[in-house]
Amino acid sequence: MNETLAKWIGESERIVFFGGAGVSTESGIPDFRSVDGLYNQQYDYPPETILSHTFFMRRPEEFFRFYRNKMLFPNAQPNAAHKKLAQWEAEGRLSAVVTQNIDGLHQKAGSKTVYELHGSVLRNHCMRCGRPYSMEDVMNSTGVPRCACGGIIKPDVVLYEESLDDETVTRACMAIEQADMLIIGGTSLSVYPAAGFIDLYRGHRLVLVNMSATPRDARADLIVRDPIGKAFSELP
Ligand code: NAD
Numbered sequence: 436m437n438e439t440l441a442k443w444i445g446e447s448e449r450i451v452f453f454g455g456a457g458v459s460t461e462s463g464i465p466d467f468r469s470v471d472g473l474y475n476q477q478y479d480y481p482p483e484t485i486l487s488h489t490f491f492m493r494r495p496e497e498f499f500r501f502y503r504n505k506m507l508f509p510n511a512q513p514n515a516a517h518k519k520l521a522q523w524e525a526e527g528r529l530s531a532v533v534t535q536n537i538d539g540l541h542q543k544a545g546s547k548t549v550y551e552l553h554g555s556v557l558r559n560h561c562m563r564c565g566r567p568y569s570m571e572d573v574m575n576s577t578g579v580p581r582c583a584c585g586g587i588i589k590p591d592v593v594l595y596e597e598s599l600d601d602e603t604v605t606r607a608c609m610a611i612e613q614a615d616m617l618i619i620g621g622t623s624l625s626v627y628p629a630a631g632f633i634d635l636y637r638g639h640r641l642v643l644v645n646m647s648a649t650p651r652d653a654r655a656d657l658i659v660r661d662p663i664g665k666a667f668s669e670l671p
Contacts, residue, residue, distance in 0.1 A: 451614035457621020461664035513544035515668035521545035531610035558591035616640035
């Protein structure tokens with residue numbers, strides 16, 4: 436167990452956790468940039484292209500083929516990291532989870548205050564009439580999923596070229612500004628604007644839990660290089 440990390444958590448009352456794809460790799464969901472991540476597999480187009488708004492509008496069949504195969508993990512379960520964060524919130528130590536993930540696993544683990552910067556695969560809506568649809572509706576459809584009204588059903592996931600939801604960003608920023616400890620985990624800190632959130636924290640308990648180095652390692656007060664599920668499972 437990392438004694439410094441355990442001590443700081445015990446002394447904090449407004450922890451904010453800011454996480455990315457690495458939080459869910461131990462739940463069996465690949466991240467983007469690790470060696471076996473999505474960006475190192477071969478497709479006709481790079482994932483950044485397929486997951487862009489332009490591609491979605493121009494080639495929706497291709498988009499949904501990739502999306503159903505690579506973005507939906509209906510059987511994934513929360514791991515020890517998701518569960519520990521939910522426990523700290525219930526104990527009154529943690530005020531918010533800010534996540535770049537779209538898998539809904541924090542809520543599945545019991546977390547209540549979760550700011551999903553990039554949306555969620557669990558929510559989908561008709562682009563024409565706004566009617567909501569579930570992940571199963573999209574998963575069980577073929578080709579381009581269509582609403583009863585004929586409109587395309589779009590996942591509520593922020594694609595490249597799309598902007599983040601203003602209210603979610605504002606709330607996430609406020610939580611980080613007011614945090615007495617910021618734990619950043621499982622993110623390469625390479626996707627902006629989300630990666631810039633680290634600068635909003637002004638305290639001296641900034642912890643980075645990431646298996647590889649990030650461009651912001653120099654800013655951290657403590658760095659943990661273990662897999663996050665393993666590291667968190669050892670904490671009180
Ligand atoms: P990323 O793929 O760029 O980086 C993941 C980082 O996590 C890497 O630095 C890697 O070393 C580290 N990592 C992997 N497994 C880890 C573990 N078990 N413990 C600790 N560290 C671990 O991911 P990102 O920074 O989140 O940015 C990519 C984008 O990918 C985000 O916008 C997100 O929306 C999207 N994404 C989400 C999911 C998901 O919802 N689960 C999955 C893949 C990608």
